Amino acid sequence: MAERVRVWEITNKEGNRLLRIVRRSTGSVVTWRRAQMVLLNAQGMDVSQIAQVTFTSPDRVRDVLHNFNLDGSDALYPRYRGGRPPIFTLAQRRRCPAWRPRGGRLRR
Numbered sequence: 001m002a003e004r005v006r007v008w009e010i011t012n013k014e015g016n017r018l019l020r021i022v023r024r025s026t027g028s029v030v031t032w033r034r035a036q037m038v039l040l041n042a043q044g045m046d047v048s049q050i051a052q053v054t055f056t057s058p059d060r061v062r063d064v065l066h067n068f069n070l071d072g073s074d075a076l077y078p079r080y081r082g083g084r085p086p087i088f089t090l091a092q093r094r095r096c097p098a099w100r101p102r103g104g105r106l107r108r
Contacts, residue, residue, distance in 0.1 A: 005065045010042045017073060018042075034076045037064045 010018070021027070021035040033054055040050045047065075051058040067075035088096075 005041070005047055005062050007038055007041050007065055007068055010038075014073065015039070015042070021076065028078060030078045031076050034064050034068075037061055038068050038076070041065055 018035045018039045021031060022039060033056075037050055037054055040053065041047075041061075045053075047058045047061050050061045054061070064075070
């Protein structure tokens with residue numbers, strides 16, 4: 001059987017910060033849910049119980065707890081990235097030498 005996933009011993013400052021995130025009604029739902037998972041684990045709840053309370057999978061709870069152990073409270077905040085790449089106009093492409101073909105001129 002695998003070892004139980006636990007967060008490190010949380011200080012009073014970290015605990016108060018997690019409580020503040022969970023209790024406030026504004027902000028990101030993602031941050032709120034992750035803080036709730038970490039706080040419940042720090043209080044001694046098992047991963048499967050946390051998954052039932054937060055309506056998510058046990059694998060997701062384990063990922064959140066592992067990330068919190070690695071990155072600390074920075075792991076609570078989502079890192080949104082990606083999306084559609086920017087579309088450049090012909091004038092912008094002409095100004096950038098990396099887009100110029102070997103001949104030196106851009107075609108339409």
